[in-house]
Amino acid sequence: DSLIHTTLYTKPSDTHAYLNPNSCHPKHVCTNIPQGVAKRIKRICSEESEYFKHKLSHSQHFVHRGYNLDFITTEFNKCDNLDRLELIGDPEISFTVESKECGRRIPLVLDFHPSFAGATRAVNKHKHLLDLDDSLKDVVSKDKIFVT
Numbered sequence: 485d486s487l488i489h490t491t492l493y494t495k496p497s498d499t500h501a502y503l504n505p506n507s508c509h510p511k512h513v514c515t516n517i518p519q520g521v522a523k524r525i526k527r528i529c530s531e532e533s534e535y536f537k538h539k540l541s542h543s544q545h546f547v548h549r550g551y552n553l554d555f556i557t558t559e560f561n562k563c564d565n566l567d568r569l570e571l572i573g574d575p576e577i578s579f580t581v582e583s584k585e586c587g588r589r590i591p592l593v594l595d596f597h598p599s600f601a602g603a604t605r606a607v608n609k610h611k612h613l614l615d616l617d618d619s620l621k622d623v624v625s626k627d628k629i630f631v632t
Contacts, residue, residue, distance in 0.1 A: 491534040492525055500545035505552075509596055518546055518556050522563040527571045539563075 494500075502521075505514045521542055529535040539560050546556045592607060594600055614620055 488530075489534075490528055490530045492528045492538045500542070500549070502546060502549045502551075505550050508598070513596075515555075515559075518551065518559040519562060521546075522560040523566070523571055526563045526566060526568055530568075 502517055503509060503514055507514065522539060525538045525542060526535055529538060543553070543556045543560055547553050592603075594603055
């Protein structure tokens with residue numbers, strides 16, 4: 485067999501200190517982490533048996549961090565039928581100023597703080613201002629920006 489097989493590697497010092505589900509972060513942040521980890525495992529492991537092995541061990545890491553086992557199982561199971569190659573994506577896609585129509589969106593990433601709750605509303609309210617600047621509207625369109 486002349487194929488390269490890949491599997492997940494974690495350093496022995498990795499504590500798997502995932503964000504505690506009881507932290508003051510928005511609920512969607514904590515609920516999206518397990519599925520993101522499951523997708524990462526699915527992308528990295530070229531063999532299904534390796535994917536399931538690491539899926540089980542990482543489920544246990546989440547439970548040790550305080551996550552509900554049923555929730556973790558549900559989130560990890562969502563990745564079982566996903567196509568690994570679709571998760572890896574097309575390596576030919578690249579973003580340049582000339583190809584702003586590639587479908588990518590631009591995140592506005594802010595540090596979390598409860599007082600920033602209105603940031604999404606404020607950005608969405610003023611996105612139309614991007615169209616007023618000729619040089620800026622050539623680089624980014626207002627419907628490609630989102631707040632995270």
